[in-house]
Amino acid sequence: MVKTRREFTPEFKREAVALLESSGRPQMQIAAELGIQPSMLRQWRATLNGIAPRPRPEASPGSMPASPVASPSDQAAEIPRLRRELDRTRMERDVLGKSDRHLRGDAEVRFRFIEQHASTWPVRLMCRVLGVSPSGYYGWRSRPRSARSAANRQLLADVRRVHADHQGRYGSPRVHAALRAEGRSTSRGRVERLMRRHGIRALAGRRFRLCTTDSRHDLPIAPNLLKQEFSVWVPNKVWLADITYLPTGEGWLYLAAVLDLATRKVVGWSMRNHMRTELTTAALMMADQRQRPTTGLVCHSDRGSQYAAEAYRTQLAGMRAVPSMSRTACCYDNAPMESFFHTLKVELVHQRRWATRDEARRDLFAYIEGYYNRQRIHSALGYITPEQAERKAS
Missing domain, CATH: 3.30.420.10 (Ribonuclease H-like superfamily/Ribonuclease H)
Known part of the structure; x- marks a missing residue:
């Protein structure tokens, strides 16, 4: 029987390398999941990253014979399994990227994430990625919501609304103050806990400064009358x-x-x-x-x-x-x-x-x-x- 060399499309190679680089898992594990040799994955990665692969050593007369290559019928049966594994791995990667902040929350936060994305990914896959049991999730869904939980859901909706109205510029102190101005009687700590639990945070700055002050001149300099006394209560003073x-x-x-x-x-x-x-x-x-x-x-x-x-x-x-x-x-x-x-x-x-x-x-x-x-x-x-x-x- 003539041995057939396995062929992989450029898209398959790119996805395999992307999976290796984004998952953080060992190369051997990724190669085993995809049904390929680690050396192939290493060579693809080097080629895509513009690194010349190391030449393969020539077989010596006393070396071990090469492992047999799978037949075309075996390859045809293997392709659907590889596709399923690749699709599952992609979904796990997507869930991990979408749910990063929920991994640090309590079980209820993870259950709520699963409920919100049940139409996007399989429930059991999300449970496995988030580290909760499917039975725990379905039990949480079947339990009646407490009055405290219902109040938190309404408060969270108001927090999200205020946060969105100000284009993400408000942190918990200003969100709390805005809600109080609307007549909502809630504590600042409760608002802060809800925002932290659901990953709602204010915009953050970055450090960079360009000096626009040129004081190297011979012009008159006025005395410092303010002297950091910033407690002024009358306008236009x-x-x-x-x-x-x-x-x-x-x-x-x-x-x-x-x-x-x-x-x-x-x-x-x-x-x-x-x-x-x-x-x-x-x-x-x-x-x-x-x-x-x-x-x-x-x-x-x-x-x-x-x-x-x-x-x-x-x-x-x-x-x-x-x-x-x-x-x-x-x-x-x-x-x-x-x-x-x-x-x-x-x-x-x-x-x-x-x-x-x-x-x-x-x-x-x-x-x-x-x-x-x-x-x-x-x-x-x-x-x-x-x-x-x-x-x-x-």
């Missing part, structure tokens, strides 16, 4: 000012903002493709026209040349405002402003990829004026919005 940067496909877009320390409201802003003094004076002009502050307003900023420039100082003098500047390289002197920029980047900038500066301008305008000032509750204000804080103080 202390304003904070600073510049940040935003990446777009056309280059940097620079944002200058003016923040009222008492209400945390962004009272003025401007956006340009440069950091010249025009950027900061435009933001200050908007704040002045919007708020109409009285004499004695303190305008605090860093020591950047844009804030020490003659045009900016002249504009402050026209407003009868008093300039104040942070110490050299001390971001804590302007901490509330730094906090606003951090929030802006976590909740908006890091979630977007802008092709043009115009796209970025539209999103920034919607965030500052439509969301941050009017919808986002602030912990420093007792979980009310800046607009509510301003109305409350007036």
Whole structure:
């Protein structure tokens, strides 16, 4: 009988290598499940990754004879089994990827995951992957739900709604505060437990900072009048000012903002493709026209040349405002402003990829004026919005 060499399609090879690389299991185990030799799997992996495979040693006269190759009829019978095994392995991989956070939860969380995905994957397969018994799952389904469980389900639905309404920007403290504002009487710890159990969490930031402050100049430096005294309760008494940067496909877009320390409201802003003094004076002009502050307003900023420039100082003098500047390289002197920029980047900038500066301008305008000032509750204000804080103080 003529021995037939087994042939595998490129798709089969790719899937086998993908299974090996994603499962984290030994190569011998994967090869045995697929009914192939480990050396074949190793060679496929090297070829797909662009690594030249090691040459096979030539058989010596005294070496052992090669293992017999399966007949065509045996191969035909083996293919359906391999396909079933491959499909099962793929489903297990999909379940593992979808249910990663549920593996750390209690049995009820895993049962609920199985119930939600019963139309997608077989129940017994999910039970095996999640480490629970099918009988336990069906027993959980047949038991009547307790009043506490029913209340938790309703509370979870409300938590998901609030979290989605704010595009994932709220963690448990703000979700709890929003629910309390709606009249829901629940504890913050209960909300936190539900969110942790079901993998609901706020957007997270990443560390990166580009310095936009150039204090190496001979312009006048104002004294630090604020001295990190951030407890201000009357609006339009202390304003904070600073510049940040935003990446777009056309280059940097620079944002200058003016923040009222008492209400945390962004009272003025401007956006340009440069950091010249025009950027900061435009933001200050908007704040002045919007708020109409009285004499004695303190305008605090860093020591950047844009804030020490003659045009900016002249504009402050026209407003009868008093300039104040942070110490050299001390971001804590302007901490509330730094906090606003951090929030802006976590909740908006890091979630977007802008092709043009115009796209970025539209999103920034919607965030500052439509969301941050009017919808986002602030912990420093007792979980009310800046607009509510301003109305409350007036």
